Amino acid sequence: MENPTVDSTLRGLTDQIGRAWESQKATLDRALEEGRALTPEEKEQVERNDVDLEGLISERDRYAKRAEQIAASDKFRESIAPYVAPAREERRDPTDAEMLFQMVKGERRSMTSSFSSGYNVESRALQSEGGSAVATNFADMYNVYARTLNPTLQVARIWNTPTGNAMVFPRVTADAAGGGTITAENAGITLADSTISQVTLNSYKYASIQQVSTQLYRDSVGDLMQVLAETGGRQIGLSFGSAVTVGDGSGDPNGFITAGSAGWTATSGTAGGQQASDTFFGPLDVIELYHVLPVPWRAVGAWQMSNDALAKVRSFRDSGGMFLFDPGLIQDFQPRILGRPVYENPQLDAVASASNSIAYGDFSQYYIRQLPLRVDISNEFAWGSDAIALRIIYEGDGDLMHATAIRYLVSDDT
Secondary structure, eight states, X not given: OOOHXXXXXXXXXXXXXXXXXXXXXXXXXXXXXXXXXXXXXXXXXHHHHHHHHHHHHHHHHHHHHHHHHHHHHHXXXXXXXXXXOOOOOOOOOOOHHHHHHHHHTTSOSEEEEOOSSXXXXXXXXXXXXXXXXXXXXXHHHHHHHHHHHOTHHHHSXXXXXXXXXXXXXXXXXXXXXXXXXXXXXXXOOXXXXXXXXXEEEOOEEEEEEEEEEHHHHHHOHHHHHHHHHHHHHHHHHHHHHHHHHHOBSSSSOXXXXXXSEEEEEOOSSGGGTOOTTOOSOOHHHHHHHXXXXXXXXXXXXXXXXOHHHHHHHTTOBOTTSOBSEEOOTTTTSOOEETTEEEEEOTTXXXXXXXXXXXXXXXXXXXXXXXXXXXXXXXXXXXXXXXXXXXXXXXXXXXXXXXXXXXXXXXXXOO
């Protein structure tokens, strides 16, 4: 293998030596033809040329030796090539940040960013040991902000899929009243009358367009990735969060409130679990909702509450005077009610008459399928304003796979 730098330098030095020698020879030949000795000026020039030629020849010889070493090395590599496995060229996909920079330079118009888990793998939200979300790429950074307005992403079972093809899952709509009983020899086996249907998860599109000036887009690329993820995550997180909470399943996800059922209805008066000062629901109503769920769901359940419902529950005490709410300062900084984690969901009802502001259950029975996040760029959308439009597209769906796994509280009408 030739070395272009060595070969080029060697040729250049050879040319310089040739030109210097021709100049030297011309001076000497001229004096010889004229039958005279060299003038003092010519003698001085010839001496300088001798020094220059000596240096050029020495440099040429050094590069010639280097060329011989390279040739010998190449010959050696050729001789052992049949016995050595060919080197594998290292190739890697560009990172999300590199792709975003390529979009800035006009080398790329779109990118996709996958969430951190594989196909058909349950993926709980990314967390560090301290409980804070850790973003490793654009999709995960987006997810950090989306989860703040859609806490179901933190507790649901997530299926990350490369395409939007329909996915069919079994759904238990009613638990068996019988079955699983002791059976005598040769006796008939009791039929388990669970009702099992099927649920299809599709891919509904949620999109956000953000417009920024060309100058800001060009000069702030270092921070732009986080800004895009934050604004897009919150905008789409709010819309998708509403769908997986109260969506009706018609052209959108079937929310857990829609797919679940009322577990407890608050009633006024101390007989219904409320004190005279309680409005809409009291501490015993929260406890009743907790115990309505069968043990399998109750033992692993989590709470979701609207902001004002959570504020109300923070002041509740049980009959022994102990607060129901635990801020989680001792364990893992995860707020808890009756020992189970609580998440604030802005899509649940505000506390009011006959509202659904509190839900409890096993949210891992709620399935969410999602596709890789897509980011597109257009410099034509707002061409007249010298602005660039950035579009984030999220596709997903969700439904509850066991009808009794999540229950909600219906507030009193007083």
